[in-house]
Amino acid sequence: MSDAEIEAHARATAALIGLPIAPHQMPGVIAGLKVAAAAAALIERVPLTEADEAAPVFRP
Amino acid sequence: MSIAATVAAIRARRTTASAVVEAALADIAARDGALNCFTAVTADRARAEAAAVDAAIAAGRDPGPLAGVPLAVKNLFDLEGLRTLAGSKIRRDAPAAAQDAFAVQLLRAAGAVVVGATNMDEFAFGFSTENSHEGPTRNPHDPARIAGGSSGGSAAAVAAGLVPIAIGSDTNGSIRVPAGLCGIWGLKPTYGRLSRRGAHLFAGSFDHVGPFARSLDDLALVYEAMQGEDPADPAQVPREFEPVSGLAGLGGLRIGIAAGYFERGGQPEALAPVALAAQALGATTRIAPDLVAEGRAAALLVTLAEGANLHLPNLRLRADDFDPLTRDRFLAGALLPAHWITQAQRVRAAWARAASRIFEACDVLVAPLLPYVAPPIGTAMIEVDGATVPARPHLGVYTQPFSAIGLPAMAVPLADPARAGASLPVGVQLVAAPWREDLLFRAAAALVEAGLAGCPPVAAQHVKENA
Incomplete structure (x- = not known):
């Protein structure tokens, strides 16, 4: 995604949850979302089945 | 000196908890300016706790396995009467904590003496303790370098010898990273092993608490003292007391x-x-x-x-x-x-x-x-x-x-x-x-x-x- 597309997502989602984002904060927010998107791309590739659930109560 | 030796000396009245704690407070006053491990020194509290340990010994009561040992506490754990800043400016408005965090209560019960609260990454979100509000904590091995984080003040205080033991929290590495960068021992126990009550959350799914020390024997003593059941921590799993002091021998371990x-x-x-x-x-x-x-x-x-x-x-x-x-x-x-x-x-x-x-x-x-x-x-x-x-x-x-x-x-x-x-x-x-x-x-x-x-x-x- 381009920076402009990420910024559009950030603006729309922030409005949805009532979170103001000032112009001087936006470059850092975009950078943070890019890091998160890279992590998300990594976990997206894990072949999960419908039986793979998130443990409702985490036990190590 | 190991904390066991310190405790033995205090118990045998070769020294007093008050003398040990005064020496630690003087050392912190003299040297912490260059390292910035502490965001608050709890001198009054430390003196009162040390006097209580000495009084217990004088009265023939058991002062506990950590009697008179100076303890530094990451300022993520509540300390009664002190604001828990968690490295933030925002919490400077917060009321002082009403009581000690559960881990601190246990360590106090074991005789440890709280000498201060330590610097950290804001809200524990970082690995460097380059706190913009409080200034960075400096690595005792090279003050131009980071101590690591987020429990950097605790780790650096132990590495520098300002205190023998400290506690911190570890969500993604915040005990192990600063322990490693400062060259000391750090333990992150199993999730749910130790109560986190009174330690402010960061990411509750991953938040752990644990000890720092300068020897494995000391680490074992502090970890043992931190074990205790707390029904008020929803993540804690009840376990029997599990001693770890003096364990030795690989004995077939793979x-x-x-x-x-x-x-x-x-x-x-x-x-x-x-x-x-x-x-x-x-x-x-x-x-x-x-x-x-x-x-x-x-x-x-x-x-x-x-x-x-x-x-x-x-x-x-x-x-x-x-x-x-x-x-x-x-x-x-x-x-x-x-x-x-x-x-x-x-x-x-x-x-x-x-x-x-x-x-x-x-x-x-x-x-x-x-x-x-x-x-x-x-x-x-x-x-x-x-x-x-x-x-x-x-x-x-x-x-x-x-x-x-x-x-x-x-x-x-x-x-x-x-x-x-x-x-x-x-x-x-x-x-x-x-x-x-x-x-x-x-x-x-x-x-x-x-x-x-x-x-x-x-x-x-x-x-x-x-x-």
């Missing part, structure tokens, strides 16, 4: 060497201790688990989401009062698609299953602790494996996968960093199956016995009093 993911992403001098430890333990079995990178990625996403959700009220009202090093990451964390978080939690479960297979092949895994020695304060980017990576988040590359699934892990310092080709502290990470802290202590004892593990001395020029 030791594995972390391979694959764990052989990449670090500089040679930081990875070399793994082979040294493996050799000392006679380990030859290499284990390359699946899904490590994915597990770390899942931890990052869940941490972002949980941390942002926790702080959303203040992010809405006063985002610019956050530390510039945390603010935009918290803001971004509030904006993640729900799909990413659910996927992350399912991948986390898959990584936990993959990790459980590690312990079919071994009892203790020897893994790298850190990707590099402590960088200079202010370092934003660093080179590893021919790539330039963000220096601060990458410090957790080897610790984050294990806290994500709650495995017990210990930071073990190399007594002589030169053996790894390093001139600053390096170490290894020992990891075991859930609830097997005892195995970590046994393997660590073998490394001490072999002369490999121990705290490297802090260079004399950094120990001297402030000019």
